[in-house]
Amino acid sequence: MIEKQWYHLDNPGSIESPGLIFYEDRIKANIQLLISMIDDKSRLRPHVKTHKSTELTKLMMDIGISKFKCATIAEAEMLGECGAADILLAYQPIGPNLYRLITLQQKYPLSRYSCLIDNENTAQLLAKLSRNSGIKSDVFIDVNVGMDRTGILPENVLDLYCKVVEMDGVMLKGLHAYDGHIHDHAFAVRIEKANVIIDVLNYLGAEIQTRFNHVPIIVAGGTPTFTVYNTQTDFDCSPGTFALWDKGYQDAFEEQKFLTAALVVSRVVSLPKSNLICCDLGHKAVAAEKPLDKRVVFLNAPELIAVSQSEEHLVLDAGENHPYQIGDLLYGLPYHICPTVALHEYAISVSSARADQIWKISSRKRKITI
Template sequence: MIEANWYPLEDPASVNSPGLIFYEDRIQENINLLISMIDQKSRLRPHVKTHKSAEVTRMMLAAGLQKFKCATIAEAEMLGTCAAPDVLLAYQPVGPNLTRFLALQEQFPNTKFSCLVDNEETARSIAKLARQHHRTFQVYIDLNVGMNRTGIRPDRAKLLYESMLNVEGLNVLGFHAYDGHIHDADFSIRQQKAAEIITVLQTLSRAIEEKHQHKPIIIAGGTPTMPIFAKDTDFECSPGTFALWDEGYQKAFSEQPFLPAALVISRVVSLPDERLICLDLGHKAVAAENTLSNRITFLNAPELVPVSQSEEHLVMDAGENHQYKIGDVLYGLPFHVCPTVALYDQLISVSSRRAPESWQIISRKRKNTI
């Protein structure tokens, strides 16, 4: 772990609050750590939903990572502008998103884009559009391995896979299995649950390989199970939160020594009574889907107890005889960093090698140009 007092800005007075800060040296350490956890870089397909920025993507490209995963067309477009070689849209495109998926490929011909499908009707719609434009779309079959959000059950996946093999306009590359329901703090429980999924996926893969003489690519897992899939399989792994880390993952997954690399800066804006202080950090500045006590922890004020939060305000109990003043700067570690990043248009990036820079969070939007 880097020094305890790693986060204060040299010139906090120049930074607006609430504001988002990325610590570039720590992001680089997290990228290096991720690479050290797997036998081949080619098995890594990091998810960009956490950082949503071109600059962090370029850091990963510079480290030798070539494959990426994203959840929106805007994220895919950002990856295209970075010349990422291989991009999986981990979503099944329907409606206008299908033509947007085509537009991605036309605008960024040097990036290999793929997407998910989980039913034959959608697959044939994708294939029809591909044929109309004399293209072949790369697809993965999305599996429901227990999260019950999207995907087809694994016991039905072989039939869907085989029905798509000879469909003109489609190239079926393999399977995608996200296990976001596995987030137990106990690593042994995660291992047990992941092992059950590994068995299912390996059995499915062998059945395909034996019958069709080619081995499907399997993309599986998120950050909580990444160390398990990295060690016990040859699957591609697609963690996302590792890049920035957060309080929730730091508490839950202590076996993964990633560094918190993103903070939210806030200021005291009011002293409503003897015990209470009010910060400029409302729902619009930090992810608020968790309970009030699990939204943010202030590294330089860990004793503060949350009382209430509204759109633009966060009221904290500072205790009797506290010394807080209007304008005091607080540095908060989000409990859930991914949706927190999505609340900001831009951030301040801090590096030991240069002056702070302003970065755009370009893919927080639902649409950029495509």
Template sequence: MEQEQAWYLLPDEERIETPSLIFYEERLKANISLLKSKIDRVSRLRPHVKTYKCREITRLLLSAGINKFKCATIAEAEMLAMDQVPDVLLAYQPVAENISRFFKLKSQYPDTAFSCLADHPKIAEQLSAMAIKEDVTVDVYIDLNVGMNRTGISPDQALSLVKSLRRLTGLRIKGLHAYDGHIHDAAMEVRMEKSAPVIKQLSDLQEKLEAYLGYDLRIVAGGTPTFPIYASETDFECSPGTFILWDKGYQDAYPEQAFYTAALVASRVVSLPDDGWICTDLGHKAVAAEKELKNRVFFISAPLLEVQSQSEEHLVLRNTTPENYLPGDMLYGLPYHVCPTVALHEKAICLKADQSIEYWEIISRKRKITI
């Protein structure tokens, strides 16, 4: 068993600071290859960078022929443009100062084609006014609410919005965007059943709007849970994110998607407060804490340790085995939710194929890089 798990062990453990975020490059590459194998055309892939937030993984994706990306913040968009990504969708409707920042992106990084979401005439008018001022054209995707009730408009309101946008100078309607985060059931057949009406709704709306506009529209839809469905059942562009790192939550929920866990958190025992009790340095600031206590981290190097409490800098565990732990012992933990965990770290340790180590900056955890 130790030999099977050896993939996660770091060389020179005693020199590793904790808590730390660890990426495993061979597994990242394997996940990219697996993703590509699940879709008919690489051009339909538009991965979401919110999960990994670093330039080095962007470069791995680019080298694999993936040229379209999706992001949620101006900083993530700038991170992508720093590596000359050809096509970046800001999957967020910019408002207030972020409209100005969006246009600064377009000006500062002319080699990248930026687009954004729109779901309200007021914002569309502001985008149009800025486009006229800057003498540019802005590509927009109509954001649709297909059941998550977070952003977007009802599909039956889309034609009205499209008619409003068509009257505005400087805007070009590029396509439709729909995020179905409410469809996250463990059973694949349930996800397929819930996705079917969404697929029909989007396809019917696409046909109607293309007839009105007189040109083709793209559909960008879904995340990781519904990726296999949209990949095989539609011609939509697909936007999985968590696939690249994978985590305990998705590993348990979606076994049909056999991605490798490619990111862990390294922690050390710092104290033994009582018989059978262990305190580690994996607090709220090092692993995402939005889930219930038992579903925050799973120690693959010590699976029988039971989480008891967590605070800003400490995670207390109960040792129910005869194994003895000492202060300084390293524990390797698999986060249940890796996306917000990555954002807690300024850098990641990357274990390369040759067992060397690099440090990768989590650059777009920042709200601002330069713009």
């Protein structure tokens, strides 16, 4: 008798393809593992960009995680709808998004919102809008610690801090640093590189405390360096991928024992040549920013080799005399789960304790109501 694999669905015939599947039991195990890896769960500020889901957010809230990080106004609104206590928009709002952030704070007064700033002009605009709206907006200075994407260099932080701390309309909470450029497979290398950032942030924190009599909150890192900051600092930590995990992180970060908990299911739709099969997993169903051979691996058919992909199709080399037939179901593990989730309107959540549910990927939208 062939043992049932963890990913096999009880009712595969009712599942539309291509489709996104969340495995709730494994998600819960990942959340519990995350909590076990840190001394105080109040230091956890998970990033919701990976899952963008109300139900998954509430799984974290149910066991005491109260702080979250997000990247878009829609994600921030989803968190407000969930009643999250502390929400950091890890993005500097520009243009209409400044007004949207103010509206969010007015609509969800029980949630404490904050955002990033990295220049005086944006801080002044936000301060003015906040004053005019009768509120005070919390802000973090975004520090460029080597990724060279956003933020200001460490040597300029104290000057900006001095200017922003005097502004009426905003409350300066601390520093934010994202180190997405550190993704080395070797844990020792990640430790070495992260320690340089830790020294910089600790120095800035000490200078702020001395000069401004204020102990800043420091929010740092993502998933690759979580296993450094969790034990070697008192920073707030912001892993996101941990909840669902994926093939890329599974291969890269062996010291992190999270379970893969989200798959894309696909069906064989054509047999165009004797060695080729075509399934319905195109660009619109699985993230396609990586090379063709680093987009998805099929757990029940790991020998399949991707040949080409278009919007609605993925052609695979199955070899001569292969056993695949039209209609066969393939269970695909994405290499990059975050943008894959964003391609789907909903996920089918399966659990050993209840019937399947539909979980909307509500904040995949650019706009919910605000």
